Amino acid sequence: MAADLRFKPYPACDGALAYIESAIDLRRRFQLTADNVQKVIVCVDGAAAELCQPYDAGNEVPSPERTRFSMKYAIALALSEGNVRLSHFAQDWASTHSRVCALAQRIHLETSARDNNGVRASGQLNIHTRDGHEHASNPDIARGTETPEAEAQPLIRKFFDCTASLPAAAQTAIIEHALQLETASDLHEVVPILMGAQS
Known part of the structure; x- marks a missing residue:
């Protein structure tokens, strides 16, 4: 049991964590900015498809707690801010929320029927930039083999x-x-x- 325990590095739904890591990794490696992202294709599988329902930004401003369970919002926050922190969900979050929602609308989920049997979600992202490039995540790199x-x-x-x-x-x-x-x-x-x- 203890071997299965792991820390939760980001204040978001557990099913989104691998995708947050991939987004941060791609942003860093390719020096991406939110404005340069044309669209993001997210390959969602297993439990992540059920736990992280899409959040389509509209006129209604949801509570910070609601957005923590949004795959789109988590990825958009990671790409826009370079991290996902508790302070991003503070009550005075209006300016951050506005930037993130604009990017969240360009994120599209492709749900796979594959069941990962509780194994950690793939974290697979494909980012298309406005200058015509496509960057695919490598979850193994994102998770790293650090000390x-x-x-x-x-x-x-x-x-x-x-x-x-x-x-x-x-x-x-x-x-x-x-x-x-x-x-x-x-x-x-x-x-x-x-x-x-x-x-």
């Missing part, structure tokens, strides 16, 4: 994003101790920091 230290970076960024109300010194101290938990002899130094962060 444990490098793999921890998205989680550290998420921690800082989720705890933005804490003093920077408290955030840094908590992360430093968290990264050393496996070799720590006891938690006497950690508990006071956590208690201080709550006050």
Whole structure:
């Protein structure tokens, strides 16, 4: 059971995570901008097709919670902002939401009948740019074969994003101790920091 556990690096529906990673990877590798994206074809399979229903941006502005379960919105946010953070779903999100919705309307889902039996979704994206290029994702590259230290970076960024109300010194101290938990002899130094962060 423990071997199947994994951290959730983005505040979105689990079925969208692989697609978020692919979108961020393609944006970085090909220096894509939201304005240069003509359309995105998303190959959705398995549970992702059920969990992440399309969100068609219209006159109605949905709640931030609703958009977290939208495959289109998650991919558009990743391509537009270069990441998906909790702060993107804050109550004062109007300007971000407007940019993302414009791109979400150019994202199209192709649902596969293939059942992935609970295996992680493919994360397959095909991005067509206005200058005539097409970029297909390679989920293996997006997931990477990085060192444990490098793999921890998205989680550290998420921690800082989720705890933005804490003093920077408290955030840094908590992360430093968290990264050393496996070799720590006891938690006497950690508990006071956590208690201080709550006050």
